Amino acid sequence: EKEAALKDADARSMFLDPSTAPMSVRIRWDLLSASYVGLANHAHDVGVVRCDTALHSGQSIPYFEVLLELEEDVDHAQALAPIDVSVGLVSKHFPQNWHIGTAKTSYGYRGVDGCTVSCHLPSASADSAPTTTEAPFGSIIRSGDVIGCGLRLPSREVFFTRNGENQGLAFRLESSAEGLFPAVGLHQRHVKATFRFCGSSPRDAGFAFCPDELVEEQQRDERAQIDAQHINRAHVKLLVQEYLRSQGYAETLKTFSEEAKELDGDADEAAGLECERTAEKAAPSSYSSPG
Structure with a gap:
C-alpha cells in the first residue's frame, strides 16, 4: 500500500511536502492528506502543511481543493460547529506554526468565522512593514466541507469555493502570483485535510467545483468587451x-x-x-x- 501510494505521488505534479511540516502534523503515505496531532493549546501551535511546488501558473486558472473533516465520530452539535483551520496560499518560507494570513506572505480563508485574512508587503520597498487585513467573507468551515482556492490570471485575483459554490473574489494581489504555495493550517485535534490537485484536465480531478467554468466565463466577458468597442x-x-x-x-x-x-x-x-x-x-x- 505504501509503495503504491508513493508511485501514485510520483505520477502527480503536486503533492504535500513532508520536509516543511511541523511535528504537530502527520502526513499520510499518499502525500495528499494530513492530520493534526498537536495539543492546540495556544495560538502558535498551528500545524501548517503546504505543497512542494507553487500553484501552477501554466494553467488558465490554477486551482486546488481541500476536504476538511474530523476523523473521530462526532455528535450533531459537533458536526455543525466550526473547525479551527485556514486554507489558502503561502510563500515558500511561511512559518510552520501560524495560521495562513497572519504572517507574510499569505492569503487565507479562516474556518472559525468565515473571514479572509492576509498578510503582505504593501509595496516593493524592503523598508515597508507587512500589512495584515481581515474581512467577513463566507460561511464558517465545518467537518465535511470542501474548500477550494484558485487564481484568476492575469488579474491576480484570489477566489475561494465551498462545496462546489464559488464564494467570490477574496483578494487582488498587489504583485506577482509567482511563488505562492497551496497550504492548509490545522489547529484542532483529529482534524484531517485531504488535498485535490489539478492534473491535465480539471474535469478529471474530482473537484467539487470545476475551474473550467470560470475560464469559459472569462472568455465570454472578454468577447463582450471586444464586441462593445467602437471600431473607427x-x-x-x-x-x-x-x-x-x-x-x-x-x-x-x-x-x-x-x-x-x-x-x-x-x-x-x-x-x-x-x-x-x-x-x-x-x-x-x-x-x-x-x-
Whole structure:
C-alpha cells in the first residue's frame, strides 16, 4: 500500500511536502492528506502543511481543493460547529506554526468565522512593514466541507469555493502570483485535510467545483468587451493600407484603396441623407393655428 501510494505521488505534479511540516502534523503515505496531532493549546501551535511546488501558473486558472473533516465520530452539535483551520496560499518560507494570513506572505480563508485574512508587503520597498487585513467573507468551515482556492490570471485575483459554490473574489494581489504555495493550517485535534490537485484536465480531478467554468466565463466577458468597442472605419482602413504597403502588395493596396474610397463616398452620402431627414424632422412647422 505504501509503495503504491508513493508511485501514485510520483505520477502527480503536486503533492504535500513532508520536509516543511511541523511535528504537530502527520502526513499520510499518499502525500495528499494530513492530520493534526498537536495539543492546540495556544495560538502558535498551528500545524501548517503546504505543497512542494507553487500553484501552477501554466494553467488558465490554477486551482486546488481541500476536504476538511474530523476523523473521530462526532455528535450533531459537533458536526455543525466550526473547525479551527485556514486554507489558502503561502510563500515558500511561511512559518510552520501560524495560521495562513497572519504572517507574510499569505492569503487565507479562516474556518472559525468565515473571514479572509492576509498578510503582505504593501509595496516593493524592503523598508515597508507587512500589512495584515481581515474581512467577513463566507460561511464558517465545518467537518465535511470542501474548500477550494484558485487564481484568476492575469488579474491576480484570489477566489475561494465551498462545496462546489464559488464564494467570490477574496483578494487582488498587489504583485506577482509567482511563488505562492497551496497550504492548509490545522489547529484542532483529529482534524484531517485531504488535498485535490489539478492534473491535465480539471474535469478529471474530482473537484467539487470545476475551474473550467470560470475560464469559459472569462472568455465570454472578454468577447463582450471586444464586441462593445467602437471600431473607427478610418483607423481600420489606415491599418490595412499600412500592412499591405509594408508587405509589398502594391496591386492589392491600389485596389483596396480605390474600393475603400468608393465605400467612404457611399457612407458619406448615406450620412448626409440621414442628416437631412433629421433636420427636416427638427424644423418648425409652417402651419400656424388660427388666432
